[in-house]
Amino acid sequence: MDLLPAGKAILIVALCGRALAQSARRAGFAPIVLDRFADLDTRAVAACALKIPPGRTGPLASQALLRAARTLAPPPIPLLVGGGLEGRLAVLAALARGRELLGNPPEIVARAVDPFALQDLCRALAVPFPETRADLPPERSGWLIKRRGAGGGWHVRPAETVARLHPRDYVQKRVPGRPVSVLLLGDGSRSRALLASEQWNTGTPPHFKGVLAPAPLPPGQVQNLARAAAAVGTALALRGLASADFLLADDGQFHLLEINPRPGGSLEAAERALGVNLVQLHCAGCRGRLPPTPPEPEAGFAGTAIVRADRDLVVPEGFDWPEWAGDRTPPGARVRKGQPLATVRAQAAEADVVRALLVERERLLLAQLEPTPVRRRREARMEGVGP
Ligand SMILES: Nc1ncnc2c1ncn2[C@@H]1O[C@H](COP(=O)(O)OP(=O)(O)O)[C@@H](O)[C@H]1O
Ligand SMILES: [Mg+2]
Known part of the structure; x- marks a missing residue:
């Protein structure tokens, strides 16, 4: 932490800021990261990384977030926003006050994430969008x-499982x-x-579980999706990276589901697949510059997958993380069953090999975190249930 600050300070706010922080560091920035995790590999590249607790209505508590931004990264340090603030436009506006916003301003985010505005826009652009309504049919x-x-x-x-709508709910075919x-x-x-990436749930x-980039699809299908996405992105006047x-159905028919008006979960796989620095491209885009020739995917495929704890666990002190693991949970932090523990990544010439490596690496990582019999006995004694 103390050895790193050389570079231009940038404030990164996201649910998980690690991939953005690594890319920003490679682009020559000194990132100050406020996210839910402050993972080990975020800290390793950040000038400063702080964990923000969850809020009542969003993934990051707004008061804690605003306070941390004010003290650790005061204006005019520029702000780069990742996923997690789409529903919090007032927080986004407050964070951006007095500094350059490397991303979309609240009014553009508001339009991009409003499903009814998007439905109207898609209708006007002849982009298929699922029928969307405000009330239960x-x-x-x-x-x-x-x-x-x-x-x-x-x-x-599924609509059958919901008794009453929340004020922010909408209904979609x-x-x-x-x-x-x-x-x-x-x-x-x-x-x-x-770039198009395959995602899976x-x-x-x-x-959301993982990403494979580029999506192994017939070029014609990719072109159709790319054309529709670019038309919607242009109509929304988006700045920087978005998705x-x-x-996409087997017969090539497709529907747009949503626009994420900021860099998101595909960043790391896309960056590896394209072989470019995406934070650099993002900043240039936000400042009104697009590359004269867009980057083309290199040969092969890159993938990432989120690993969730398969039981309540604590990463032991000194745990030796494999180099293919990212979003490394710090030792001592309690990870409840089902909560994110890490991300595994893989790169190979064949898409199937990447998918198989991701599955294997998830299994390996969870196995490496199995308590050894000795430790398990000691834990059991400490909890007062063992011999
Ligand atoms: N209209 C829909 N029809 C079928 N599946 C849907 C629909 N909307 C969402 N889903 C499912 O939910 C996932 C997430 O939807 P999305 O609109 O992208 O929301 P999020 O913001 O949570 O990513 C999709 O990948 C898909 O599996
Ligand atoms: Mg989505």
Whole structure:
């Protein structure tokens, strides 16, 4: 921490700021990171990293976040925002006051994340978007309830399972397909598609698990998604990196589901697949500059997958993290079953090899964190349930 500050200070605020912080450091910045985790590898590249507790209505408690930003990264240090603030426009505005916002201003975010505004825009641009309404239909089957400003898939529920709508809920027709996300780069007037990535979900409700970039799809399908994403991004006047999440059916039909008007979960895989520095491109885009020729994916595939604890656990002091593990939970922090523990990454010439490596590395990591029999006995004694 003390050895690193050389570079231009930048404030990074996100649910998980690690991938952004690493990219920012490689771009020559000295990141000050405020996120939920302050993981070991975030701290390793940050001039300063602080864990912000969850809030009542969002992933980051607003007062703690604003206080930390004021003291650790006062204006005019520029602000780069990742995922987690879409539903918190007043917080975004307060954070950005007096400094350059490397991202989209609150009024643009508000329009991008409003499903009804997006539905209207998609209709005007002839981009397929699932039928969306504000109230529950009389016949619930085939409809989903989703929450404005929420993310990660946790909020998506079948309409049959919901008794009453929350004020931020909306109702959307279920459409077929697998998740594919298009990474966009905008300069405030034009948006360009950089790359499509395959995404996958897990669990109930299905939530975000991993990314493979580039998505192994026929070029024609990628072009269709890229064209639709760029048209919507341009109409929204997005700045910097953003993503357009689609569902793509086997026959090539697709629907746009949402726009994430900031860099998100595909950043690390996309950066590896493209072989460029995405924070650098993001900052240039936010300052009105797009690269003359967009980066092309290099040969091969890159993937990342979130590993959640398979039981309540604590990472032991001195744990030897494999080099393919990121978002490394610091020792001593309690990780409850189902909470994020780390991210595994893989890169290979074949998409299937990347997918298999991610599964294998998740298994290996969880196995390495199994308590040894000696430690288990000692823990049991300390809890007063052992011999
Ligand atoms: N209209 C829909 N039809 C079918 N599945 C959907 C629909 N909307 C969301 N989903 C499922 O929920 C996941 C997350 O949806 P998304 O709109 O991208 O919200 P989030 O902000 O949580 O990422 C999608 O990948 C998909 O699996
Ligand atoms: Mg999404």
